[in-house]
Amino acid sequence: MTAFNLPALTLATSCPRDVDVVIFGVAESAGAPVLVGVPDEIEQRAAKLYGRGLATVARDLGADAAPGSATTLAGADGVRLIAVGLGETDVTPEQVRRAAGNGVRTAAGLAGDRALRVAICLDAVEPEVVKGAAEGALLGAYRFVKVSGQQPKEAVASITVVSSSAKPEARRAVEAAKTVAAAVCLARDWVNTPANVLYPETFADAAKTAVKGTKIDVEILDDKALERGGYGGITAVGGGSSRGPRLVRFSYAPRGGKSHLALVGKGITFDTGGLNLKTSDGMYTMKCDMAGAAAVLAATRAIAQLGLKVRVTAYAAMAENMPSGTAYRPSDVLTMYGGTTVENVNSDAEGRLVMADALARAGEDSPDLILDVATLTGACMVALGERVAGLMASDDQAADHVLDAAESAGEAFWQLPIPDGTRKKLDSKVADLRSGGNRYGGALTAAAFLHHFVPDGTPWAHLDIAGPAFNDEGPYDYVPSGGTGMAVRTLVALAQSLQN
Incomplete structure (x- = not known):
């Protein structure tokens, strides 16, 4: 690429x-x-x-x-x-x-x-x-x-x-702009790369190559390691493809960095919908379904290059969602990382399954804040359109922290609620919970599902960037057609705000 x-x-x-x-x-x-x-x-x-x-x-x-x-x-x-x-x-x-x-x-x-x-x-x-x-x-x-x-x-x-x-402040601002813009463009490049070129293995390799020379440690779990580790969501979603899934972990721990930020990104390199097959028109742009993973990986690189004094651990859950004789089915019960069992409702709601594994793993690092980024739901696009991303959070303090970072970065987010009773829609008769509810409030239900995998008491925010991650129309302002690099600038600004 x-x-x-x-x-x-x-x-x-x-x-x-x-x-x-x-x-x-x-x-x-x-x-x-x-x-x-x-x-x-x-x-x-x-x-x-x-x-x-x-x-x-x-x-x-x-x-x-x-x-x-x-x-x-x-x-x-x-x-x-x-x-x-x-x-x-x-x-x-x-x-x-x-x-x-x-x-x-x-x-x-x-x-x-x-x-x-x-x-x-x-x-x-x-x-x-x-x-x-x-x-x-x-x-x-x-x-x-x-x-x-x-x-x-x-x-x-x-x-x-x-x-x-x-x-000197002006010159430092220009140098910072170079680093952040390079990260946004890296995320754009990854999103725009065709899925036959960028798939879990090559995406993981590209991520590793991108941070050479930085103070970021890289760990990559392949399909066999994921199966041994009990990552039931990632292995199920990736099981229908001949190209096995990957989980990439970036760890940046600068001297003097006390606050710890965990980032989790959805990395579905192509989404056919699995056995719940999408329409041909709905499938065409699905190379962009890894934009969340692209954002967290590119942002972590920028954070390290800027030398920000904050610990960052980033997880990118990568899989290709394909229909085949080895694909997971609606009504299958999956055992996620950490032991929670999930009844799969729809194989086209695969992103929350790979994210659940990564969120559960990120919680073991005991971060001060977990933030996940995903092109998760069409429902969020229906609610907010194509240029505004959704934000849902464990509490208003976590939400305000992210919204302040987004405002300083110049990216558009709107907070949506997770109303009482939303989690109840995920009750299952055959497993600990279902992967989805009814047709109403789909973005909120998806967020409630993800929140289940965040440790109790850990501040958490979820960014649904399904609308603004990919511009299917003509370019405008600094936004090109195709991948936009949405959320990279917000993640960097958030890390800056967490410095000691």
Whole structure:
């Protein structure tokens, strides 16, 4: 599998003279559009070219402050200008992140035979805003490298974030943005890779390779080790495929790290639905059903590269859910890791089974917080749409902690309840519990099932990213078509908040 290489990114206090594209902002102030971040020399050169001010030219060509808008203008000496909407003048890091991503994505579409040098001029000063501009620019430059014998052409060679701040905090923000953006793009690459290339064995190998040179210890359990260890959920789900399942464990234990965060990710490398076969249309994008595992593994790498002082143990439960003579059946009773028996209700509800094994194992590490990430239910997409992920938790304190991290990272989550009585829907006549309830509140029932495998008293949160993990439509802002890398930034921000 071929990885996307990030463009070179630098921070400068003035706009380089040799750039091909300059991206500046348009914000709304007192109901009127105003230009943001335009370098003086660009303003002067544009005035000579057009014979009038750049603000007038931009307005006449349709540039406005609406977030998501991008207008391309010709500039003097071959420099092209892109005006991007920022919304109101009092911008947040996420507004800048989106505008920068939108601008770079637009610039990439202008590339010909030569990769472009791009400058981001959005008047970013505060470290978090600088970081937002840098992250958005790098994420907007992302392109999935096709499975092809042809060498892909670079669209963006370099990006310069222009900021009047020369403080060390600004430079550290840019370096952190590089690390986080690289992790998001790694998760995107894994999600976008076809399932005949990325399956449990190769995914586990890729994860191990990705953390070489870091302070992360790696343990990989293959199908035989999983069977010996009593991982009944993972072995059942993976039993229908000729490609055996895997459980990958990352352990990062820095000196001085006292808080302990456990991350668990769903890694179904392809989901046919098993014997409860999906429709052909519903199956087509199911290479993305390992996005939760991609997120926790990529985020753990970033946490280690940033040197955050927090212990992290990550589990990625990997399996391919296929129909065959060895596939598990509806009504089968499975013995999970730790001894709980589960009556399987639907073989297309496989994610919660592999996650249950991993959650039970993660609980043995005695973490301070367990967080799981999964493309778990279509019900969550029905409730929240395709751009907002669901959050369910053991208590409001755990939920608030994750929501605060998501807000600082610029990712959209919405808390859903696990009402009293939800667990009752999982009662079984033949086992300790059923894997599902009735047709109502499917996301909540799935969360209640997962919570059963978390040790009593351990704070826990569940992120259902089924909607925003994969964008099946056109790109927007810094979000590409295909894998999005959803939750990586939130996990890194959460780890930062847990540092001692």
